[in-house]
Amino acid sequence: MTLPRFDQIRPKIEQHIREVKDFPKKGINFRDIMPLFTNPQLVNELCVVIADHVRHTVGHVDSVAGLEARGFLFGPQVAIQLGVPFVPIRKKGKLPxxxxxxxxxxxxxxxRVEIQEGAIKNGDIxxxxxxxxxxxxxxxxxxxxxxxxxxxxxxxxxxIELAPLNGRSKLPDVNLTTLISYDSA
Structure with missing residues (x-):
């Protein structure tokens, strides 16, 4: 299920995503989200829309976990909107x-990725x-x-989902929502 607000915000977000050809190496077309952060109101609106989506589709969650590094740009803000803790998922060796x-x-x-022990408790959603x-x-x-x-x-x-790379196939047991899907990688 997608909330109508995703449909409303998607075109605004797409305008702020830049394609960089041959980065970080030849043959890769990098989707750069950093221009989005030139518009703090839009970033805030996006995080509010994501939090509303969570409330309407997942319901109760105990925490928001963001993946290093760009998941850290949205995760804490969504967690604040939901009033729950943020759990950073970091590359090995980065957490004390x-x-x-x-x-x-x-x-x-x-x-390898890791979290601190106790950051997620038994039964947490x-x-x-x-x-x-x-x-x-x-x-x-x-x-x-x-x-x-x-x-x-x-x-x-x-x-963003790069559909041709078929990452979704590794997540058959995960309810996955994508804001923007690209048909080319």
Missing amino acids: GATIEASYVKEYGED VFLIDDLLATGGTLRAATDLVVKAGGKVGEAFVL
Whole structure:
């Protein structure tokens, strides 16, 4: 289910996404969301719309978890709107203290993400947020991490999905919402 407000905000957001050809390497067309942050009112409106979406589709959530790094740009604001804690999901070695980790495969090897122990409690319903779904490896690892910590992913949200990379196929058990889907990667 998509709220009508997503349909209203989508064109405004699309106007602020810049395509950068051959970045970070030849053959990749990077979707740059940073121009969006030149319009703080629009960023705020987007976070309010996402929070409203969570209230109407997921209902109760215990926390919002954002993936490093651009999930950190939206996650805390959505968490504030919902009145719940924000849980950062970071690359291995970036969080102090005891952590829980999950691994994922990238095109050139394995990587790991982690959260601090106790950030997600048994039975917690977590809303995951990130900027981009490409191959699905990072979001799959984040989902596994939430479950490993004792939580349940109520929904995952990405601003952009690169549909040809088929990342959605790695998340058959996740209710996934995408604001903008591109037919080319």
